[in-house]
Amino acid sequence: MRYSLRQLEVFLAAAHFENITRAAESLSMSQSAASSSLRDIEQQFDIQLFDRVGKRLQLNELGRVLRPRAEALLEQAQAFERDLNQHQDLGLLKVGATLTIGNYLAVEMMASFMTDHAGADVQLKVANTETIARMVENYELDVGLIEGELQHPDLDVMQWREDDLVVFCAPNHPLATKGQLSDEDLLEAQWVVREYGSGTRQAFDRAMQGLLGDMHIRHELQHTEAIKRAVEAGLGIGCLSEIALRDAFRRGSLVPLDVPQRNFHRRFYIILHKQKFRGPGINLWLKHCEAYTVR
Structure with missing residues (x-):
């Protein structure tokens, strides 16, 4: 000029x-x-x-x-x-979420965020932890909500909320009436679990440390609902987030199994690129996430 x-x-x-x-x-x-x-x-x-x-x-x-x-x-x-x-215009916010968070938390979060902030628009990508982390790293997403633990030199990883996995089966499964499952029960059972690369699988493998090599993993599926349907059909027992199982437990289509000797506790995390500019949209979204820290 x-x-x-x-x-x-x-x-x-x-x-x-x-x-x-x-x-x-x-x-x-x-x-x-x-x-x-x-x-x-x-x-x-x-x-x-x-x-x-x-x-x-x-x-x-x-x-x-x-x-x-x-x-x-x-x-x-x-x-x-x-x-x-x-500048206070929020515009488009690109959020990534892993499957449990995306299917059972993020949609409600999106709706309430856009209701509270006129003009805001949230675009949601649902995938496993590895995919969401890669997209945040490549600036394809503004912020990620993940289930898996992550260490990455270019990403800020912030603890968000607590969660627990629950072992479960169909009401007519032989283990459904057993009070507590022993490690022997876990080894004898057929399992339907999430795929490698997911945060849920990471937490499951950690909880089953010492048993994994001898467990019977019958199916590895990418979708939470598919695992629930497979377990309902009697293909094995499963292990998913308590959040994903609440409605099924309430209906009685699935039943929880008590495994007191194994630690199924985990955390959800918020991830952002360290070099990402945190404008008003991202800052308001992070504040909005605080309302969802209570289990």
Whole structure:
């Protein structure tokens, strides 16, 4: 661009005061700097904007034509600067969530967020922990909500809320009436579990440490609902988040199994890229997540 906004300010101030000294004072400039700015824009375009009558500057025909255009352009620039300084428009927020969070928490969170913040729009991507982490790393998502533990040099990983996995089976399964399951019961059972790369599988493997090599993993499925349907159909027993099983337990289509010797506790996490600019949308979303920390 061959002119600056400062030159437009000098031009308009000079047109208003018809005096370069007073124009310079209004802009907190020296007289020489204001004179140089006005002279530069005229020389740059080989034009003359004022007729000089002594110390008085009087707009000529070209100056009168350009003045309203310069005023409009400067007003737009000032409005843009105000937006940069006080920007509060939320716009589109791209959120990623792992399957349990995406299916059982994130939709409600999206709806309440957009209700509370007019003009906000949330786009949700649901995938496993590895996929969500990769998309946050590549700036394809603004923020991720994940179930798996994660260490990554480019990502901030913040603890969010507590969760527990629950072992479960169909009501007619032989283990359904047993009070507590022993490790021997766990080894003898057929299992339907999540796939590797998911946070739920990570927590399950950790809870079953020492048994994994001898367990009968019959099916590894990518979707929580598919696992629930498979267990209902008698294909084995499963282990999923308590959040994903509440309705099924309430209906009686699935029943929880007590495994007191194994630790199924875990945490959900919020992840962001360390270099990601945290505008008002992200900051409000993080605050919104606080309302969902209670189990």
